[in-house]
Amino acid sequence: MVKENLNLIKRGTLNNFSHLQIPRKIWNLFLEKKIDPSTFKIYVELFDRIKISATNNWFDENENIYIKYSYEELKKLLRAKSNGAISSSLKLLKDLNLIIQIKGFNTSSIFYLVNILDNTTKKSTSVLQNFSEQSSKKLETNNNYFNNNNSNKIMEQATYNFFEKIFKEFSVNFTIRNQKSIIKLLKTQNLEEVKNYLLDTFAKINSNSKIKNPSGVFSKIIESGKKEISPSSKVIQTKIYLKNQNLTMNILDKEKKEQDILDNYFSKLSSNDQNNLLLKAFKLAKKEMENAPYKIIEITSKKVHKYILLKELYSNKFDDRIYK
Known part of the structure; x- marks a missing residue:
């Protein structure tokens, strides 16, 4: 009989322990001295x-789980x-084909673990190398966004x-x-424009039963910024275009007329009022497109936000539709 005063693990306390799980293959590599203690840890x-x-839902587009660790954290x-x-x-x-590492620039590295639990999906060295190179290229453009806080948000x-x-x-x-695709789109469009682009693109993809x-x-489409989905969906897009052609032309014609009226109102403002309105339009555009180049913000403020402000001033002359 074990002494009662000993603090032993009981049936009801087992689940309270914080413990590490170790794949059997890794444990065997360690026992066989094929990996040293540091590598094992x-x-x-x-x-x-x-x-x-x-x-935390840290999955890539292929549903592979990734991990973020900095060298400082590991040290x-x-x-x-x-x-x-x-x-x-x-x-x-x-070298043992157990992990894939994608290095960031002064940031955490991205790690993938190879599925050693499934013997039917073993990867060759060349396949793993190819995956690593492709993933590195994808992350290269915006790797400055990764940080040591292990956040899955880069905006x-x-x-x-x-x-x-x-x-x-x-x-x-x-x-x-x-x-990253959204950040790229926001460099040339405002929030609502990007939102409409996403809605339109996804609707077209969803309408194509072949996808x-x-x-x-x-x-893939939003990463490229293209609006055309694929050759197989051209017929669908053509039908949609033909069906809505008259409506589209009417809307564009109406917007052009209203823009001409607003330009006329703008020309009648004093120079001081014109400058103030353009400055306000620029600030509005900058707030919505803070990551965009200065020239893009300036052009957008004159082509879009100027008319938004003018329409607010003369709202009794127009309908509630905002210019895009």
Whole structure:
């Protein structure tokens, strides 16, 4: 009989323990001394963090889970004194085809874990290398957005919330890739214009029954910024265009007439009032397109926001439609 005063693990306390899970293959590699203790510890930490990544919806466009870790975090975690020790361990894991690393610029690295639990989906070295190179190119453009806070947001919070809601309506994950596409679009368009572009693009994709992976095609299209979906959908687009051609022409004609009227009102304003209105239009455009080049903001303020403000001044002359 065990002494009652000993503090032993009981049936009801087992689930209260915080513990690390270790794949059997990794444990065997460690026992066989094919990986050293530091390499073993790094893999175990990566494997443990993948659960957090899944909880935070850190998936790429192919539903692969990714992990973010900086060298400083790994050094602190393993009490290592230099980056060299971390680099050596990561290189060994990559040589063993256990992980894929995509390095950021002065930021956290992105890690993928190879599925060693499924023997039917083993990857060759060349396939893994190709995947790593492709992923590096995708992240290269905006890797300055990654930070050491392990955040899956690379844009201002209000903008993120605005577009995340739209993507949820599409049942499409608002991945890092899709966020980059939105940031790129916002350099030349305002929020409403990008929103309308997304709605229009997804609607066209959804109307094409030949597209088997709508979310994947959608991500690819918005990444390129194109409005044309694919050759197979040209017939559908042509029918939509012909059906709405008269309506479209009527709307454009009406907008042109109203714009001419607003230009006439603008010309009758004093020079001081004109300058004040243009300044206000510029500030409005800058607020909506803060990441865009100065020249784009200036042009947009004169082509779009100027008429929005003029219409507000003379709202009794027009309908409630805002110029886009």
